[in-house]
Amino acid sequence: MGLEGIGARVLRKEDKRFITGKGRYTDDMVVPGMKHAAFVRSPHAHAKIIAIDTEAAKKMPGVIGVLTGAELKADGIGNLICGWMIHSKDGSPMKMGAWSPLATDAVRYVGDAVVLVVADTKGQARDAAEAVDITYDELPVVVNAVAALEQGAPQLHPEAPGNLIFDWDLGDEKATNEAFANASHVTRLDIVNNRLVPNAMEPRATLGVYDAGEDHYTCWTTSQNPHVARLVMSAFYNVAPENKLRVIAPDVGGGFGSKIFIYPEEVICLWASKKTGVPVKWAADRSESFLADAHGRDHATHAELAFDKDNKILGLKVQTVANLGAYMSLFSSSVPTYLYATLLSGQYDIPAIHANVKAVYTNTAPVDAYRGAGRPEASFVLERIIETAARELKISPAELRRKNFIRSFPHQTPVIMTYDAGDFDATLDAATKVADYDGFEDRREEAAKRGKLRGIGLSCYIEACGIAPSAAVGSLGAGVGLWESAEVRVNAVGTIEILTGSHSHGQGHETTFAQLAAERFGVPIDSVSIVHGDTDKVQMGMGTYGSRSGAVGMSAIVKALDKVEAKAKKIAAHLLEADEADIEIKNGDVKVAGTDKSLPWFQVALAAYTAHNLPAGMEPGLKEGAFYDPSNFTFPGGCHICEVEIDPETGTTEIVQFVAADDFGKIINPMIVEGQVHGGLAQGIGQALLEGTHYDDSGQLLTASFMDYTMPRAQDLPSFKIMTTETVCPSNPLGIKGCGEAGAIGSPPAVINAITDAIHNNNLAMPASPQTVWAAIQAGK
Amino acid sequence: MARVELVVNGRAVKGEAEDRTLLVHFLRENLGLTGTHVGCDTSQCGACVVHVDGMAVKSCTMLAAQASGSTVTTIEGLGANGELHPLQIAFRENHALQCGFCTPGMIMSSADMIRRHPNGLDEATVRAELEGNICRCTGYHNIVKAVLDASDKSKAAVQAI
């Protein structure tokens, strides 16, 4: 590796603009004539819309337009869709209720958008929004998914009788039942995976600009995947054909999944810009984000794990009810199915698994992918039940895991996935050593002398990243392919632009992607620019989520670099009168191996563009594109160990040590990987200790601001002890697995295992707030 | 309408705004200083922190009219003479930012924190003092490192004088 090549701890190129206040986020954009939008949102969780009176609002100061769903529909704008088809076990397709971007007949959750107001200022738009008079006829409400399945529950969508979207199975039920029949021990567990609000620090925003002269639309938006936004808005929502719609996702202030989806607001602001003749900007307040961003998680699960007399796992049964909220968001159906149940084998050799998932409508905000998406839910089920089993079997939790680890690869699980590489002993050994796992009981005793309850918890997670092989996901119901594209443009003076369909919203692509070119050609990364986030600049891409930018996005760049390198070598061989096979590119020079004949890199580039002396028949220029479609998912895995001390008088949990040993395969920039792990751990620990989303029985969101929804703060977290081990991923050219979600996937069970160990009560809900822990201690007395 | 007169990043500025205009909106919309961000509406996230008369405040919880007559420093004006402020350098060198949205507020709060603790900081103090700033990306690990790094360096610089 060079100073700036693969594996180097290169400081980020993009930081300069962020630390000086020069970042450019969607809400920073100003275009001439721009006006401001405010939405009138439903105050009711479930109601019929009887009448909408906009007359008073239209007369308010500064108002330019007051628009309703009926007008939207009349203009042919389509309903929002879920792009992943799931079939129930009886073969029937999932039952998707209609989701109009602006509600017309009924509202189904608090925050459902009903009317758009456009005015000169944001304040005026809000004033006028209050003047819109909507008559509602309130309907009964259900917020809990299990309750929504009960007979007589309020019904949300006529398309989905009983609120059941699908009743889906994975695995061999018969084989699993047989395995359980032979078990010498069965551990049973009922657990809830709490609903979370993603809360990227930049609230969602969009600016829609219609150019009547060109009949062309531009959409600035807070998106993780602007190309998918354009595709969906063109192909399904009838906003405009792709060649008449440009989507730009500039600097985006965090996403964590919540900015993957195409929400009503982008569609409406584009349409409203044409309707009103002015550019329309909408920027959410945090309170609006709480109501109207897609939430994450929200599973209720019963699981059973069967063991033989030697404590080898025989089988796993899982029944989950997944709350998808009031409407099916873009990828919502994939999260509790193919991103969840396919990971239920974890790091263990489990001969038989059967999972059943019922997806359910409720009068709550839509639920979709949030950091980890399905995989945190799977690892929570498995890592909680195996720790519970170890306690029941009176065997060390580390030992029970070790006894059941998968050790030969490739390994076919009973739930679709084929693990290509891994070394689970390595991460467990590394973590237990650093955590001094074996010395824990002394620390527990010492803490007890100080009146504290000390506990330790393990989690050995696996996840599937590098999403995903297009044909495979297509066969499972995905509406799109999940490849990635790249283009490498070498300019005439040798500087390089890399165009990518991945999108950076904090991940540091402008640095790590440039490191690939630095590694390949020995050029400084300052001479390499990464272009992303604009459908007019980059032809097509699938965006950033599912820890795919490395394994898939960078692999596409590698393919394009291969082509550029091959052509550059041909040109150099011609100029240096050498054999192409003898040409090597090192430290910015193009050399004939074993001789002193060389050309500086820029001269090869220049020769490509002057085209005065190219090999016969060669086209001028040095620019290549590539699409990369992965051959498999990647499988990062690791071991997290959490150690806590609890104040029994108040129930306060302090994390006194958190150790994470992860196997991400090859690493491009360790500094950035560490940052991804830190952030993921904070979100996972946040889920376990702090973050709870609560609706009351009438469907009002009680945790609708940072006053009630506990965001992790610096004081809530420790400094982390993290490390990596490496098994190279054989499924992509760089050998990388991805690191973006691991922290959020591995950590929640480690935290809850630690607390339940400390308080000797295994019945503990997330978030384990002081009150919850205190109550669990009282209940266990 | 309120008449607002401020000295912002060393430059005297005047403007008119509705009385209800928050300082953050005056900075962003009237002055085009979009480095100061709005991440919540309950005065908790700290993305909007600026210095008013030398003290860190949340510019989303102060009217522009209230601030009139004051000296304001925003992230755009933190460095001097084209040089980065030591905290800006420390944030980059310690990878204390990812998406960058909370970063301006984090840096402005940290600058105030270091000013108030001329004898240096420890990890527990830094974590406690960051209670008014929320970051969703970094898990704070590297932010804490960066603040300690900048604090150590500024302490060393003071001792050298």
Place this chain on the structure above:
Amino acid sequence: MYETQYHRATSVEGAARLMGEAQDGKYLAGGMTLIPTMKQRLASPSDLIDLRRIDALKGIKIDGRKVRIGAVTTHSEVATNEELAKICPAITSLAGHIGDPQVRNMGTIGGSIANNDPAADYPSAMLALEATIITNQRSVPASAFFVGLFETALEPEEIITAVEFTAPDKAAYKKFPNPASLYAMAGVFVARSGDQIRVAVTGAGENGVFRLNDAETALATSFTPSALDKLSVNPDGLLSDLHATADYRANLVKVMAKRAVAEIANRPM
């Protein structure tokens, strides 16, 4: 936020006059509660009368053990006043833990007391210190000032100008914050002057701050944490919400009271 009209007062008399002229005016000090409330459109004063720049309302004066804190003195000014810390470290520590550093730079003692949020810290100190609330019209003992949730004895045009109290022999404040908002879910201020012991609780009561007489009685017998072991805090009348049920709050009140007493016992002075 609804549109409003902003006025900057330069004297207490001028402020009161502006309030008299306003249709539905509100005094504005640090604004740390009022502005967020207005942003949520839960308050819509026609006029805001800014008191923050009135010189007569500023500053901390100490005369022996007598303390006077001007109404617009910020929490950070109280927290960092070294002279005050010498005679009453409980109040400087309390001020240093209100909200967050940026809130402490703006928020004022007068604003906090006038608002009487049931989860605010200062009211407990005022009650336990038997402070006097000085207004432009009169002096009100703290025991008569805090009336109920967000309710005080203040008349519409009345302005708090200062608070006065005598530093106790010993005092301590312990709070357990709401994990999300960081407001007190239970905050207990214990003050001891000679034989007199006063214990005031904030964050927990349905009607705001209150004195915990049972704890005072128990501590009069023996001023030790263990004297409170048998204390039973009645959850009836305590707040109950997502973050803390009344039972949990009752437990927190007792634990915080014991810890405040322990801090006093362990303090060198």
